[in-house]
Amino acid sequence: MAVISKELFYEKISENMSCSVFHYWNEKCFWGIPTYFFYGNLAKGTLTFFFPIALMKMFLDYRRKKKNLLRRFVDFQARNALYAIALGTSMFTSICLWHKIFGRFYYNTILMLPAFISAPSLLVVRPENQVLNTLMFFNSFVETLLIKSRISPKQQVFGFMLISGILMYLFENRRKKLDFTYFWFFTPQLRVQQSESSKKCYHEEPCESYWYNGIVNYFLLGYGINVTKGFLSKFKLLTKHPGTLVDVAFNKSNSDTGLFLGAYVGIYRIVVCYLSKSLKINKKWLGLIAGTLAGFAYNISPNLQFLILGITTILQILYHIISTKLGITNHFYQRIMIYGIAHAYNFHNKFLNSDICSPYYSKMVDACANNVTKEMYQRLLKRLF
Numbered sequence: 001m002a003v004i005s006k007e008l009f010y011e012k013i014s015e016n017m018s019c020s021v022f023h024y025w026n027e028k029c030f031w032g033i034p035t036y037f038f039y040g041n042l043a044k045g046t047l048t049f050f051f052p053i054a055l056m057k058m059f060l061d062y063r064r065k066k067k068n069l070l071r072r073f074v075d076f077q078a079r080n081a082l083y084a085i086a087l088g089t090s091m092f093t094s095i096c097l098w099h100k101i102f103g104r105f106y107y108n109t110i111l112m113l114p115a116f117i118s119a120p121s122l123l124v125v126r127p128e129n130q131v132l133n134t135l136m137f138f139n140s141f142v143e144t145l146l147i148k149s150r151i152s153p154k155q156q157v158f159g160f161m162l163i164s165g166i167l168m169y170l171f172e173n174r175r176k177k178l179d180f181t182y183f184w185f186f187t188p189q190l191r192v193q194q195s196e197s198s199k200k201c202y203h204e205e206p207c208e209s210y211w212y213n214g215i216v217n218y219f220l221l222g223y224g225i226n227v228t229k230g231f232l233s234k235f236k237l238l239t240k241h242p243g244t245l246v247d248v249a250f251n252k253s254n255s256d257t258g259l260f261l262g263a264y265v266g267i268y269r270i271v272v273c274y275l276s277k278s279l280k281i282n283k284k285w286l287g288l289i290a291g292t293l294a295g296f297a298y299n300i301s302p303n304l305q306f307l308i309l310g311i312t313t314i315l316q317i318l319y320h321i322i323s324t325k326l327g328i329t330n331h332f333y334q335r336i337m338i339y340g341i342a343h344a345y346n347f348h349n350k351f352l353n354s355d356i357c358s359p360y361y362s363k364m365v366d367a368c369a370n371n372v373t374k375e376m377y378q379r380l381l382k383r384l385f
Contacts, residue, residue, distance in 0.1 A: 004352045004380075006107045012383065015104040019096045021379050029096040038092075038372070039085055045370030046084035047077055052235040056228070079125045084368055086121035091347075094118065107352070115347035119340030123332060130332070131181050134339045135312065139183070140358035141342035142308045144349055148356040153302055161295030163310035168268070168291025170317045173284055180320060184313040185225075185306075186218065186265055188272075188287070200276065207273045215266040222261030226254040256301035268294035351377055 019029060026032030058073045066072070094114035099105060122130050151159065171188050178187075191202055203210045230248040237244055271290035275281045281289065298306065323330070349357040350365060350373075366373050 003355055009107045009352070013105055017105060017383065019099045019105075021383055022095050022376055023092050024376060024379050029100075033092045033096070034089060038088065041370035041372050042084045042088050042368070043081045045372075046081050046368045048236070048370075049364065049367045050077060050080045052232045056232070076129075079129070083121055083124040086124055087118050088369070090118040090121055091115060108348075111351055112344045112348040116340040116344035119336045119343060122336060122339050127332075128181075130335050130339075134335045134342075135181065135183060137339050137342040137346070137361070139305075139308050139312055140346050140361035142311055143304060143358040143360070144346055144356055146304060146308065147358070156302055156304065156307060157296070157298050160298040160307045160310065161292050163307060163314065164264075164295035165288045165292030167310050167314050167317075168287035168294075169285070170287070170314065172287030174317075178317065178320065180316060182313045182316050183309050185221070185261060185309070186268070188268075201273050202276065210273070211266055211269050214269045215262040218265040219258040219262030221258075223254045223258035226251070226257040230254075253301070257303070260297055260301040260303075260306075263297035263300055264294045267297060351380065 018027070020027040023029070023033050023038070025037045026035055054073055054076050057076060058069050061069055061072060091114045094117045095110070098109060098113055102109070122133060125133065167184065168188065172191065174190065177190060189202065201207060201210075205213075227249055230251060230253075231245075234244065234248060268290045271293050272286050275286050275289060276283070322328070346358060346361045347365070350362050354362065354377075
């Protein structure tokens with residue numbers, strides 16, 4: 001896809017360019033945006049995108065023996081549709097508004113500012129989904145930054161080992177259970193206080209069983225996560241061609257992800273057990289050393305998403321530590337601010353620097369808009385080339 005530099009933008013985009021290039025379905029500003037075409041596509045795209053997720057959520061609620069499953073399903077989908085409509089309306093209205101205020105389009109405000117202003121639309125969904133959406137958007141923000149840095153595979157391995165060591169150090173030295181949502185796949189058990197002279201491991205079962213159970217369980221977890229990911233991404237194809245379910249279930253990437261998670265946890269537990277029985281290492285450094293060595297398993301299945309999850313989880317823990325010490329309480333406006341910054345940066349790059357934009361974010365926006373954004377992008381390119 002084309003990269004629209006700042007120089008090209010100001011060379012090709014004249015001061016007289018109309019904002020109707022964005023709301024192409026109606027040339028009228030403001031009142032021309034809330035149309036059946038626009039809202040219909042947003043609702044259709046969003047409901048389709050979230051449908052398999054809603055089904056998965058309903059299944060999990062059923063396993064947890066929760067009541068009113070159908071009502072929860074309808075509420076989840078209805079809120080998602082309203083969220084998309086509120087987000088789209090505020091963004092496109094802001095594009096027109098700032099165009100009228102500034103008198104023309106500017107490179108750094110044409111999409112970034114409207115996307116940031118649309119952030120309060122997040123309040124339409126339930127608080128737990130606000131947290132999940134904020135995390136997903138922030139993960140995409142970090143992914144865009146990493147893609148922009150042109151990080152090599154070797155740098156990814158080294159970076160993952162470093163991030164893994166820091167993260168496991170924070171986990172091993174925590175004193176309380178972390179009461180916030182995070183996506184990292186492995187959390188060591190909360191340690192009981194032991195003297196530095198103790199040569200005992202923290203677990204009760206024999207070390208060999210402890211290692212074996214960790215490897216097997218996390219292999220199955222990694223395999224299952226990848227199958228679920230494939231199922232959700234190919235849900236529409238599976239409904240038309242059920243036979244492709246076999247390909248999804250037995251794809252090589254499933255076993256690669258399982259081997260990575262199993263090897264990571266296995267190496268981590270083996271190193272922790274060994275160091276716990278040695279008096280040469282201060283116990284507070286167990287997580288740092290074991291996490292760094294376990295991070296070498298990243299070579300089995302290099303995936304930028306795991307590096308991103310490590311970075312974001314570290315930031316979450318550090319924020320939790322700082323906010324606890326300073327007595328800062330969590331409010332919705334903190335989520336709105338983080339969500340707005342991540343959304344603004346990603347939306348700007350999706351259209352003007354698409355080669356570095358998070359692939360997940362880009363596909364999600366197009367899917368939830370039922371490809372209205374794709375048409376908008378093509379029309380913008382026609383004005384430039």
